Amino acid sequence: MTLKMPQPEAAVLARRAAIVAALRRIVPGEGVIADPDGLRPFESDGLTAYRQPPMVVVLPETTEQVSQVLRWCHDEGVKVVPRGSGTSLSGGALPLADGVLLGLSKFNRVLEVDYDDRLAVVQPGVTNLAVTQAVEARGFYYAPDPSSQIACSIGGNVAENSGGVHCLKYGLTTNNVLGVELVMMDGEIVRLGGRHLDAAGLDLLGVVVGSEGLLGVVTEVTVRILPKPEGARALLIGFPSVESAGQCVADVIAGGIIPAGMEMMDRLAIEAAEAFVKVGYPLDVDALLIVELDGVGAECDHLIDEVTRIAEANGSTTLSASRDEAERLAFWAGRKAAFPAVGRISPDYYCMDGTIPRRRLPDVLERMAQLSAKYGLGVANVFHAGDGNLHPLILYDANKPGELDRAEAFGSDILRLCVEVGGVLTGEHGVGVEKRDLMPDMFGEEDLAQQQRVKCAFDPKGLLNPGKVFPTLHRCAELGRMHIHRGQVPHPDLPRF
Amino acid sequence: MRPTTEQEVRDAIADAIRSGATLDIKGGGSKAAIGAPRPEATVLDLSAIAGVVDYDPAELVLTVRPGTPLAEVEALVAERGQRVAFDPFDHGPILGGTAGAATIGGVVAAGVSGSLRLSGGGARDHLLGLRAVSGRGEVFVAGAKVVKNVTGYDLPKLAAGSRGRLFAITEMTLKVLPRAPIAATRAVAGLDPAAAVRLMAAAMGSQAEVGAAAYLPAALNHGQSLTLLRLLGFGPSVAARCRMIETLLGAHGAAVALDGDEDTACWAALRTLAPLAGDTCLWRVNVPPSGAPSVVTALEPLGSRWLFDWAGGLVWIAFDGDAALVRNAATAAGGHAMLIRAPEALRAAVPALHPPAPGVAALEERVRRAFDPAGVFETGRF
Ligand SMILES: Cc1cc2nc3c(=O)[nH]c(=O)nc-3n(C[C@H](O)[C@@H](O)[C@H](O)COP(=O)(O)OP(=O)(O)OC[C@H]3O[C@@H](n4cnc5c(N)ncnc54)[C@H](O)[C@@H]3O)c2cc1C
Ligand SMILES: Cc1cc2nc3c(=O)[nH]c(=O)nc-3n(C[C@H](O)[C@H](O)[C@H](O)COP(=O)(O)OP(=O)(O)OC[C@H]3O[C@@H](n4cnc5c(N)ncnc54)[C@H](O)[C@@H]3O)c2cc1C
Numbered sequence: 001m002t003l004k005m006p007q008p009e010a011a012v013l014a015r016r017a018a019i020v021a022a023l024r025r026i027v028p029g030e031g032v033i034a035d036p037d038g039l040r041p042f043e044s045d046g047l048t049a050y051r052q053p054p055m056v057v058v059l060p061e062t063t064e065q066v067s068q069v070l071r072w073c074h075d076e077g078v079k080v081v082p083r084g085s086g087t088s089l090s091g092g093a094l095p096l097a098d099g100v101l102l103g104l105s106k107f108n109r110v111l112e113v114d115y116d117d118r119l120a121v122v123q124p125g126v127t128n129l130a131v132t133q134a135v136e137a138r139g140f141y142y143a144p145d146p147s148s149q150i151a152c153s154i155g156g157n158v159a160e161n162s163g164g165v166h167c168l169k170y171g172l173t174t175n176n177v178l179g180v181e182l183v184m185m186d187g188e189i190v191r192l193g194g195r196h197l198d199a200a201g202l203d204l205l206g207v208v209v210g211s212e213g214l215l216g217v218v219t220e221v222t223v224r225i226l227p228k229p230e231g232a233r234a235l236l237i238g239f240p241s242v243e244s245a246g247q248c249v250a251d252v253i254a255g256g257i258i259p260a261g262m263e264m265m266d267r268l269a270i271e272a273a274e275a276f277v278k279v280g281y282p283l284d285v286d287a288l289l290i291v292e293l294d295g296v297g298a299e300c301d302h303l304i305d306e307v308t309r310i311a312e313a314n315g316s317t318t319l320s321a322s323r324d325e326a327e328r329l330a331f332w333a334g335r336k337a338a339f340p341a342v343g344r345i346s347p348d349y350y351c352m353d354g355t356i357p358r359r360r361l362p363d364v365l366e367r368m369a370q371l372s373a374k375y376g377l378g379v380a381n382v383f384h385a386g387d388g389n390l391h392p393l394i395l396y397d398a399n400k401p402g403e404l405d406r407a408e409a410f411g412s413d414i415l416r417l418c419v420e421v422g423g424v425l426t427g428e429h430g431v432g433v434e435k436r437d438l439m440p441d442m443f444g445e446e447d448l449a450q451q452q453r454v455k456c457a458f459d460p461k462g463l464l465n466p467g468k469v470f471p472t473l474h475r476c477a478e479l480g481r482m483h484i485h486r487g488q489v490p491h492p493d494l495p496r497f
Numbered sequence: 498m499r500p501t502t503e504q505e506v507r508d509a510i511a512d513a514i515r516s517g518a519t520l521d522i523k524g525g526g527s528k529a530a531i532g533a534p535r536p537e538a539t540v541l542d543l544s545a546i547a548g549v550v551d552y553d554p555a556e557l558v559l560t561v562r563p564g565t566p567l568a569e570v571e572a573l574v575a576e577r578g579q580r581v582a583f584d585p586f587d588h589g590p591i592l593g594g595t596a597g598a599a600t601i602g603g604v605v606a607a608g609v610s611g612s613l614r615l616s617g618g619g620a621r622d623h624l625l626g627l628r629a630v631s632g633r634g635e636v637f638v639a640g641a642k643v644v645k646n647v648t649g650y651d652l653p654k655l656a657a658g659s660r661g662r663l664f665a666i667t668e669m670t671l672k673v674l675p676r677a678p679i680a681a682t683r684a685v686a687g688l689d690p691a692a693a694v695r696l697m698a699a700a701m702g703s704q705a706e707v708g709a710a711a712y713l714p715a716a717l718n719h720g721q722s723l724t725l726l727r728l729l730g731f732g733p734s735v736a737a738r739c740r741m742i743e744t745l746l747g748a749h750g751a752a753v754a755l756d757g758d759e760d761t762a763c764w765a766a767l768r769t770l771a772p773l774a775g776d777t778c779l780w781r782v783n784v785p786p787s788g789a790p791s792v793v794t795a796l797e798p799l800g801s802r803w804l805f806d807w808a809g810g811l812v813w814i815a816f817d818g819d820a821a822l823v824r825n826a827a828t829a830a831g832g833h834a835m836l837i838r839a840p841e842a843l844r845a846a847v848p849a850l851h852p853p854a855p856g857v858a859a860l861e862e863r864v865r866r867a868f869d870p871a872g873v874f875e876t877g878r879f
Contacts, residue, residue, distance in 0.1 A: 198658070204861065428647055482514070
C-alpha cells in the first residue's frame with residue numbers, strides 16, 4: 001500500500017496485555033477479541049486494498065461500557081477506531097496496529113418507533129435496511145438508501161453522512177437525523193438534537209454527522225421516517241452522446257422537476273450491466289438515463305409526460321416508461337448491479353466518488369478518457385446525475401505488478417480534476433484514509449486548521465480515529481495559538497505521514 | 498463599522514482582538530432586538546458585503562454575499578421559477594421594524610426557517626458552503642458549491658444558527674429548489690389542540706405529501722379554531738392530493754378550501770406572524786409535534802396567545818408571564834424555547850436561547866473557542 005499511517009507507538013504495543021485485561025474488566029466475556037484469528041475479520045473495511053489487524057477488538061453492549069472504554073483509553077493515551085459494519089469505501093474504519101477497534105455490532109436494536117412524530121430511535125449497529133423493515137408494515141420507510149443498505153449500519157451512515165440514489169429529493173443522512181447520543185473520547189455522554197427540529201444553540205448534531213468517527217462514538221440515533229409514496233414510475237432513456245444526456249438532466253431540473261432518482265451510465269457501464277443482468281438496456285447508445293418519479297398516480301403520470309418531452313427535445317434515441325412495478329425494477333436492475341457487473345469484466349475495480357457541477361460533465365468525461373489512455377486502464381462511469389456525484393470505476397488487475405498503484409494514481413487524478421472544475425473529492429463515501437492526502441487539493445491550510453480546531457473541541461488528545469481525514473496531525477495546542485498579525489500560520493516540524 | 502471588503506472585515510476583527518473589544522455582527526439588524534442588550538459591543542455591520550456571486554438554476558446553487566437583502570435574493574430566484582428552499586420569513590414587523598430589512602446572511606446565521614421547513618428542510622439543510630472570517634481574524638472556507646459533498650467536517654451546519662457567535666460570514670452558497678407552480682390549502686374548523694395535532698400527524702403520515710401544517714386556535718380566528726394543511730406541486734398532483742386530504746378532513750367536519758390568493762394570504766400572515774403582532778413577549782418553542790398541546794395547556798389559562806406551525810413542532814407563544822413557565826413547559830415536552838421579543842429589562846435577565854444541558858453547554862463553549870479563542874464575538878447577547 002502506498003499510504004502511510006501514523007507510526008505505531010512502541011510503548012503502547014508493549015502494554016498490549018495490560019490493555020486487553022483492562023478492556024476485559026469493562027466488557028466481560030466474548031466482547032473482547034485479542035487472538036490473531038479473531039482479529040482478522042476486522043483488518044479492513046470496504047476499501048480492501050488496505051489491511052491492518054487492530055491491537056484488540058472490543059464489542060461493548062451498553063452506552064455505559066462504551067463510555068468506560070473510551071474514558072480508560074483516554075486516560076491511558078490509547079487510540080480508538082470506531083467501526084459499524086465495515087463497508088466504508090474510504091478506509092474510515094481501517095484499524096491501527098496500536099489502537100483499539102471499537103465495534104458497535106451489538107448495538108443492534110430498534111428501540112422505539114413513533115408514528116405520530118414520524119421517527120424511529122435505533123441503536124447504531126442496526127442496518128440501514130432494518131430501519132425501513134421495522135416501519136414498512138405501517139407504510140413508512142427511512143429515506144437515505146445507500147446501495148450497501150442491507151449491510152451498512154446507521155452509526156456508519158451518520159459518521160459518513162451517507163446518501164443513496166434517492167437523496168436528490170429526500171436528502172442525505174444529515175437531513176434525516178433528528179438526534180444522537182454521543183460518547184466523547186473522555187467518556188462523557190451527551191445528547192445532541194432530540195425529537196424536534198433545529199437546535200436550541202449551535203447545531204452540533206450537524207457537525208457530528210459526516211465527521212467520520214473522529215468526534216465521538218454514536219450510541220443511539222433518532223431518525224425521521226417518511227410515508228412511502230403512493231407509487232413510482234421510471235423512464236429508461238438512451239442518448240447518442242453524454243452531452244445530450246447531460247443537457248436533458250439540466251433541463252429536467254431547470255424545468256422545476258426534482259425526480260426521486262436520476263442516474264446515468266456510460267457505454268462501458270451499460271454494456272457490462274446488460275451482459276450481466278440482461279434486462280434489455282439499449283446497446284447502441286453512449287449514455288443511458290434512468291429517471292424515477294414518485295408520488296401519487298397523477299403526479300407520476302404527469303411527470304413521465306414532462307420528462308419524456310424534455311428527453312425527446314434533447315434528441316433521445318430510445319425511451320421507455322415503466323408500466324408496472326416489475327418493469328420499473330427491471331430498469332433499475334442493471335444500474336443496481338453495475339458494480340458486480342463491472343467486476344465480471346475486470347479482475348478488480350476501484351470505485352471513485354467525486355462530485356462536479358453538472359454542466360462540466362462532458363468536459364470531465366473527455367479528460368477522464370485521456371487519463372484512461374495515459375494510465376492504460378479502462379474506466380466505466382455510473383453517475384448520480386441529478387446531483388453531479390460521479391462514480392468512475394477504474395478497471396485493474398491487482399495481480400499484475402504496479403496496476404494497483406496505477407489505478408490509485410489514476411483515481412487521484414480524477415478527484416483532482418473534480419476539484420479543478422469546481423467540485424469536491426467525495427460526494428458520499430467520505431475522505432477516510434483514501435482521500436486524506438488529497439485534502440490540500442481542495443482546502444487551504446487555514447481551512448484544514450479550522451476543521452481540526454473543531455476536532456480539538458471534541459477530542460483534544462487526538463485519540464479518536466487518528467490518521468483519517470486530515471493529512472497532517474497537528475497538536476491542538478499548536479492549532480489554538482493565535483497569530484493576530486496577518487501572515488501564515490507557522491507549521492514547524494509537525495509529524496506528516 | 499461597515500466594512501466593504503473581506504479584507505476590511507479581517508482588519509476589523511484583528512483590531513478588536515488587539516484592543517479587547519467585542520463585535521456584534523449585524524446583517525440588516527432586523528433581529529437586533531433579540532437577546533440581551535449589549536451597550537459595550539462595537540457593531541460590525543456586514544450589509545455592505547453584498548451582491549450575488551453566482552447563480553445557476555440548473556445546478557440548484559446560489560452563491561451570494563451575506564449583506565444581500567433577502568427580498569432581492571427571493572426576487573432573483575423567483576424569476577427562474579425557484580425559491581430559497583427553507584422558506585425564511587419576514588420578522589421585521591413583529592419586532593416593530595419594517596418588512597424586507599432582513600439580509601440573507603442574517604436569516605441564515607439566525608437559522609430562521611418558515612412554514613415549509615416541515616417538508617423542505619431548514620436553513621441548516623440548505624447551506625452548502627461558506628467563506629468566513631473567524632474570531633482569529635483568519636479567512637477560511639468550508640463546504641462547497643455543489644449540492645452533494647461530504648469532504649471534511651460539515652462546518653456550514655454550525656453557521657446556520659451561529660447568530661454571529663463563531664465567525665463573520667462573507668460569502669455563502671445555498672441550495673435552491675424549484676418553486677411549486679400550484680399551492681392549495683385545505684382546512685377544517687373547530688378542532689381542539691390535541692385533535693388538531695393528531696389530525697396533522699395523520700396528514701403528515703399519509704401519501705398526500707403535505708407541505709405545511711398549522712393550527713390557529715379559536716382566540717386567533719374569530720372564535721373558531723382552524724387546522725390548515727397546505728399542498729404544493731404540479732396541478733394534477735395537487736388536485737389529486739387535495740381530494741385525499743378532503744377525505745381525511747371529512748371525518749372532522751366540512752373541509753374548507755383556500756385556493757389562489759386565499760392560500761397565499763393565509764400563509765403570508767403566518768410568515769410575518771401577524772396573528773401574534775403586538776408587544777407581548779414572544780417565544781418560539783421547538784418540540785416534538787405530539788408535545789405541542791401540553792405546552793399550551795400549561796400556559797393558556799395564564800393568558801397566553803399562541804399558534805402551532807410545523808404540524809405542532811413549532812409553537813409560537815405570546816406571553817408576558819414568568820419565563821420559567823415557558824422554559825419548563827418546553828423542556829417537559831422534550832424541546833426548547835427561544836425568547837424572540839421582550840422589553841430590554843427582561844432580555845437583560847432572561848437568556849434568549851434555551852440553556853443547554855451542562856455537558857452540551859461545555860462542548861458549545863469549546864466549539865466557540867475553536868473559532869473565536871479571544872471571545873471577540875462574545876457580546877453577552879446570548
Ligand atoms: C416570526 C419570526 C420568527 C423569528 N424567529 C427567529 C429565530 O428563531 N431565531 C432568531 O434568531 N431570530 C428569529 N427572528 C428574528 C429575525 O427575524 C431574523 O429573522 C432576521 O431574518 C435576520 O435578518 P437580519 O439581516 O436583519 O439579521 P440581523 O438581525 O442583522 O442578524 C441576525 C443574526 O445573524 C448574525 N449575522 C448577521 N449577518 C451575519 C454574517 N454575515 N455572519 C455571521 N453572522 C451574521 C447577527 O450577529 C445576528 O445574531 C424571528 C422573527 C420573526 C418575525
Ligand atoms: C457495495 C457498496 C456500496 C455502497 N454504496 C454506497 C452508497 O450508495 N452511498 C453511500 O453513501 N455509501 C455507500 N457505500 C459506503 C458505505 O456503505 C457507507 O459509508 C456506510 O455508511 C458505512 O457504514 P458502516 O456501518 O459499514 O461503517 P464502517 O465502514 O464500519 O465505518 C465507517 C466510518 O464510520 C465510523 N463509525 C462507524 N460506526 C460509528 C459509530 N457508531 N460512531 C462513530 N463513528 C462510527 C468509522 O470509524 C468509520 O470512520 C457503499 C459501500 C459498499 C461496500
